[in-house]
Amino acid sequence: MSELYAARRTRLRGRVAGAGSAGALISRPANVRYLTGCAPPGAALLLGPAEDLLLCGSPLSGDPSEGRPAEDVRVAVLPTRGGDPVVAGADLAAKAGAELLAVEEHHLTVTRHRALSQVAPRLQLTDLACAVEAQRLVKDDDEIACLRIAAEIADQALGELLESILVGRTERHLALELERRLVDHGADGPAFPTSVATGPNAGRPGHLPTDRRVEEGDFLSVGLGANYRGYRCEIGRTFVIGTTPSDWQIELYDLVFAAQRAGREALAPGVECREVDRVARHVLDSAGYGERLGPWTGHGVGLEIDEDPQLSPAAMGKLDACVPVTVEPGVHIPGRGGVRIDDTLVVRPEADGGPELLTITTKELLAL
Amino acid sequence: MSELYAARRTRLRGRVAGAGSAGALISRPANVRYLTGCAPPGAALLLGPAEDLLLCGSPLSGDPSEGRPAEDVRVAVLPTRGGDPVVAGADLAAKAGAELLAVEEHHLTVTRHRALSQVAPRLQLTDLACAVEAQRLVKDDDEIACLRIAAEIADQALGELLESILVGRTERHLALELERRLVDHGADGPAFPTSVATGPNAGRPGHLPTDRRVEEGDFLSVGLGANYRGYRCEIGRTFVIGTTPSDWQIELYDLVFAAQRAGREALAPGVECREVDRVARHVLDSAGYGERLGPWTGHGVGLEIDEDPQLSPAAMGKLDACVPVTVEPGVHIPGRGGVRIDDTLVVRPEADGGPELLTITTKELLAL
Structure with missing residues (x-):
């Protein structure tokens, strides 16, 4: 070393x-x-x-x-x-x-x-x-190995949470439990303050947990990451609480999922950073949510949770192979809630199988 | 407001x-x-x-x-x-x-x-x-009220931990449990990363929790604080695990306790900041631990966990009434462990009863 x-x-x-x-x-x-x-x-x-x-x-x-x-x-x-x-x-x-x-x-x-x-x-x-x-910016094999482990840890922590009973528990408790599980699985700590957002809070970027309790019918969006040997990854998922999601929930989820998939699929060496942002943003913009979007739809990760490159409309530069980035579009509708889906991926050439997905928790809309 | x-x-x-x-x-x-x-x-x-x-x-x-x-x-x-x-x-x-x-x-x-x-x-x-x-620097009544609540929350979290079984649990788990309890009792979050140090780690200033487990005969030193409406307090205590502390543990504890008491008792409006440091430091210095001491023995708290005034040999200026400070001397002996005792107090004139102790958990040497 x-x-x-x-x-x-x-x-x-x-x-x-x-x-x-x-x-x-x-x-x-x-x-x-x-x-x-x-x-x-x-x-x-x-x-x-x-x-x-x-x-x-x-x-x-x-x-x-x-x-x-x-x-x-x-x-x-x-x-x-x-x-x-x-x-x-x-x-x-x-x-x-x-x-x-x-x-x-x-x-x-x-x-x-x-x-x-x-x-x-x-x-x-x-x-x-x-x-x-x-x-x-471009990571070597050791760095990517650390990010891969960080992502595995986050996937494990999130997976265990999904098996527990959620209704009635507060955002704060769920966030603390996730952070405890990250450490249990070998993280040096959380990569950033864990976000748990329920009901009307769901989908808000960087929402910090409150005392609101999970209720039937809620959207629940969770953002977490592990810090492993200094390297930080990020995963974000949105779930529905209860037996059946309502129509608006399914529609919004499908839309954000389509935007996130478009962003993921656009990742390749040589692609302009703003092009990745554009394709993800376009899906949400066409559905009338353009005004509600944040300034970027993804960013680099590594020794810091938010590093270059930025995936935003004004971003300069192109992606390289071995650059890890998040793809994390989301929509939040004030008073109702929203959806956020966030993965960490490593840009790879198509010959190597295309972008490597580090955070592998399912992106189906789970009803918990 | x-x-x-x-x-x-x-x-x-x-x-x-x-x-x-x-x-x-x-x-x-x-x-x-x-x-x-x-x-x-x-x-x-x-x-x-x-x-x-x-x-x-x-x-x-x-x-x-x-x-x-x-x-x-x-x-x-x-x-x-x-x-x-x-x-x-x-x-x-x-x-x-x-x-x-x-x-x-x-x-x-x-x-x-x-x-x-x-x-x-x-x-x-x-x-x-x-x-x-x-x-x-000088806090108003509302600010001191927030600090008082923050200190109560930290006392509660620490008190509950002391009632649980400690042997066999890791520093990380104890720290996470303390942070969960802080939030349970109404904190917006921890005031700073909670420090739990066992055995040879005990007494190290700002020690971050590791996977070391609590063992019989250990010193256990804990440093935590609550953030309540933005205001941050600090408490630090050291305990012994097992039925009977050994002689060196009792001696070292008594010494640090005497240093911390000397510092607390020196707090008064008009007293030079470096004088408070000097009296606490002198006790440890006379016992031959001068070389092991950190650069300061206390500091102000408020919206930040470490603000002016600093209680250190080079500090300029005098204390004022209504200035909250920590008094936190400690000794760490490499390979053996050590003791750290830390309180948050508000400087008050003698006519008002002298320094107001916000963190009231006992400073007897408890064998847990």
Whole structure:
């Protein structure tokens, strides 16, 4: 595993040197973890100019959720009250004779950036921009293996919930039970706050659980994901509570299902991101729900639950093979409820069988 | 309640005007919530120059965890794909003729700050610095009432756990059970990730739960808190598993207890923050544990779990009445475990009975 992280740093170093900087200071936690294997709170990675150094504000905790540094990563723990690892990194770079240092301006606050300039006034700070995020876009086999396990865990947790009695239980309890089951099956934790939405709440994107209880005739929509070794997946399903769904429920479900399938089927290397969004959105738009749709119908996943690419009308760029994305259109009708269907898939060429579905829980409309 | 938020904004407006700005743009979520009653993800508050406006990237969700805007707060939801509420706020301020706008440079990233300058090139951006955080330091009666309820909820959750069988259960399960109980008793959620640490993990600050199971003879240290209407408290206790604590456990417990009591008893209006830290630290230092101590022994709580003041050797400033703080010294001995005792208290003058202890679970060394 150590070589993997070293190779990632080498690739980044090439990019940084190409832009004329002797070194880079990485502060965004997911980027630090991608390059070193771990991300203690507040840590920063100084990439060159002399050698790579992971600067930490406190000793490594050993918590699995924090990851573990690759064997070849040198870790420096600042002395107690030694200040901000990012500032210490700039100071070290200046002392090592660097003149230009690339920093993550999209992560550093104005105040922190100013502190870097003050500690190392002769060091010129440039913007690394989203170079590490760009490198993270296409996943390697190890990363996809983690996502596959994360998806299996989420499928298991959801499957077990469906076997239990739901009527009368609150959204909050169902969400906590799902999170407990994720951990039971080996997750480091939930990938994001679990969403359980019943009745009029169903289908609302990112709905946080309330004390509303599940009732007969409700739509129930659930969104959850596991964090496995830092990698986060997402699954969303909508069910009907009771024996028979009503006509409007069946119609709405079929419509969202058709939109989600259209999005899934559009996934292929070389396809424009906005094209995937367009085909999913078009199905809902034609049925008159265009105004109710959110700004995107899917997004990348990995070390963060919401990363590039975005599947939205304004998205630039094309899909690549080995890019994991969600496809998650939904419709929410205020006062009535709605439907949301969400899968995590890996983009694959048709020769390899097309998109690989990681979240395999059925998408039939189940009446529970 | 509406007047309360209006009064907070009026006070801030006075401060902003005193510094020469016509308006301010508040983006840090806890600050937005403090001034408006709610903080939807990514929202920003434009304070003046014309009128106050809460800018949101998407419709309010109604989720209790997000809060509810005070009745007199005008809410503007940006159209789908309308961009960043902070950027929209700067644009509006410029169009309303503002020349100077104060922004939170400790919250805005360099990249976002640049986007503000680009959308409103003639608007001069100044630093609001931590003006809102400073205003949040001393709590009013409503805020303390929320903290009191949050502490009651945490006490209840912890009390119930102590009545259950602990041996053989994993840190993760105990943490999840505590979080479920917090919600059962009315919390909007945990105030921070619940910490359950057994055996050699016990006493580690901020330890995240692992799969280690509780064993006879273990120290068990637990840190939890409830989030009630946005207000967050903290309680930490250490127990011994089994019938009789061993001598080293009793000695270490008594020592940390003495340090924590010294810190609690030092809390009074007008006392230097570092003096509270010093008295608690001194007890542990004299016993030879000085090197093992963290950078602080307590901190303020409120809308964030870790806010000013900090109780640390380098802390500047004095305590005021109605400032809630934690007092939480601890010792961790690698390979053996340790003790952590943590209370949330409100600083009160002696005439009012001295510090008000919010977290009332016993601090005797219980053998469970």
